Amino acid sequence: MKHYLGIDLGGTNIAVGVTDEKGGITEKYSAKTNAVQPFEGLVRDIAETAKKAVENAGLQLSNIAAVGLGTPSCINPRTNLLVNANNLNWQNVPLYDELKKYFDMPVFIQNDAACAALGEAVCGAAAEYDNAVMVTLGTGVGSGIIMNKRIFNGCDDMGAEIGHTKLVYNGLRCTCGQKGCFEADASATALINQARNAAENDPKSIMNELCGGDMSKMNAKIPFDAAKAGDASAKAVVEKYIDYLAAGLSSAIALFRPQAVIIGGGVSAEGDYLIKPLKKKLFDCTFSAEQIDIPEIVAARLGNDAGIIGAAMLCRA
Ligand SMILES: [Zn+2]
Numbered sequence: 001m002k003h004y005l006g007i008d009l010g011g012t013n014i015a016v017g018v019t020d021e022k023g024g025i026t027e028k029y030s031a032k033t034n035a036v037q038p039f040e041g042l043v044r045d046i047a048e049t050a051k052k053a054v055e056n057a058g059l060q061l062s063n064i065a066a067v068g069l070g071t072p073s074c075i076n077p078r079t080n081l082l083v084n085a086n087n088l089n090w091q092n093v094p095l096y097d098e099l100k101k102y103f104d105m106p107v108f109i110q111n112d113a114a115c116a117a118l119g120e121a122v123c124g125a126a127a128e129y130d131n132a133v134m135v136t137l138g139t140g141v142g143s144g145i146i147m148n149k150r151i152f153n154g155c156d157d158m159g160a161e162i163g164h165t166k167l168v169y170n171g172l173r174c175t176c177g178q179k180g181c182f183e184a185d186a187s188a189t190a191l192i193n194q195a196r197n198a199a200e201n202d203p204k205s206i207m208n209e210l211c212g213g214d215m216s217k218m219n220a221k222i223p224f225d226a227a228k229a230g231d232a233s234a235k236a237v238v239e240k241y242i243d244y245l246a247a248g249l250s251s252a253i254a255l256f257r258p259q260a261v262i263i264g265g266g267v268s269a270e271g272d273y274l275i276k277p278l279k280k281k282l283f284d285c286t287f288s289a290e291q292i293d294i295p296e297i298v299a300a301r302l303g304n305d306a307g308i309i310g311a312a313m314l315c316r317a
Contacts, residue, residue, distance in 0.1 A: 190241075262300050
């Protein structure tokens with residue numbers, strides 16, 4: 001039995017899992033990310049966190065066959081540098097070379113949203129399918145495309161950015177600097193802004209109550225809770241948000257025709273309340289749905305473990 005290390009490096013936590021060849025987690029350990037230090041210091045922290053996880057699993061680093069790491073960027077194969085991880089203030093850093101100082105074994109680095117998709121495709125919501133697309137609705141819209149149980153990321157690993165496909169010509173400004181990206185209307189951040197606007201325009205909406213009259217306390221759950229309680233403004237917000245989601249996902253389906261679309265992020269906890277109307281809208285706006293139906297639409301199942309498992313599964317030969 002081979003052991004792999006899966007590392008999910010985020011702006012808040014370094015989460016490490018020791019897994020078996022099939023993605024089963026045998027041990028987990030995590031530490032806070034200290035991004036306010038030189039790059040080399042954070043890589044040392046990663047190595048120490050990983051070492052703890054390995055020791056807790058009753059193993060030694062020499063027992064680990066390979067290491068996979070997911071972070072919000074990719075390695076440019078021409079320069080071998082990690083391109084851009086904003087939340088860590090890393091631009092063109094030699095992450096691969098620095099990690100190799102600590103790990104005398106194969107090391108794989110991938111985009112974290114792609115890792116989450118791979119995790120869900122190997123042992124989560126899309127385990128029974130070979131081809132899946134996952135979107136993670138959070139601060140932005142992360143995405144991963146899985147073909148034959150492998151990550152598809154395009155040339156130089158810089159593609160598969162469903163969140164930055166165009167939804168509205170000349171639309172809202174996106175975090176990437178462009179306008180009208182899918183992410184600008186369909187991220188959890190976008191939903192919060194949409195809910196805020198609706199609450200401000202309708203003082204009687206219970207969304208105002210649910211955030212205690214303080215718009216800075218608005219979150220992505222409030223419009224759903226208010227809509228379930230019958231609030232008309234909240235219902236309109238949720239309906240419009242699902243319209244945006246359906247429009248963006250219909251493009252991804254037309255391009256890749258996955259067997260399943262996985263919805264991740266906090267919003268996916270709404271379950272059927274989100275998925276059922278989304279399926280209906282997708283059926284209405286997706287290419288050839290009348291003839292061949294739409295793919296399965298499923299909520300993510302592995303939560304934060306998806307990133308760890310997917311990173312470890314990068315190590316598969
Ligand atoms: Zn964008």
